[in-house]
Amino acid sequence: QKEVEQDPGPLSVPEGAIVSLNCTYSNSAFQYFMWYRQYSRKGPELLMYTYSSGNKEDGRFTAQVDKSSKYISLFIRDSQPSDSATYLCAMSGTTSGTYKYIFGTGTRLKVLA
């Protein structure tokens, strides 16, 4: 079993829809949670990060962390065709002094005009 599980999609939605992207994880030592957006053949671009359980909002994006369920989500409101990309969740923890990120496989999102 992978430490971080993410549905690869693809996920197709109409423009203006609310998108929900999710990851589950197995390592309770994870403390830091990130979402990256990656366009085809480009490097990952940071969208959101959070250290704690609860919600964090930034414009059309909301990140949600539930440590008790080991579940994180990213919500995109009023989705646009320009949001079409692969969304990667990433996690990190320091129980062994490492700062590396563990990534999910990424979810491919397509927003249809």
Next chain:
Amino acid sequence: DTGVSQNPRHKITKRGQNVTFRCDPISEHNRLYWYRQTLGQGPEFLTYFQNEAQLEKSRLLSDRFSAERPKGSFSTLEIQRTEQGDSAMYLCASSPGLGLDTQYFGPGTRLTVL
């Protein structure tokens, strides 16, 4: 532009050749990371540096791979005797180096081994 830069952006080589990639981190970022990403997968950690010290290496980093960060600035990743299985996107990231902090990625170097 003050982001992470990587060169070259693309590299095509024949099996058995050596290749070297360069990463220039964001100025004053103490940590530098290398990841590898294959099609349909998320990035996988290879190694990281705190200043010039290489503090962790993944078991993915076989003896054919070596990374350096002289003087704690840019870093190089060398692959010797390339194999077709080395074909991937090699990503570099940097972070300030303060506890659990945020990594910023470069555009990547896409390696194709024929």
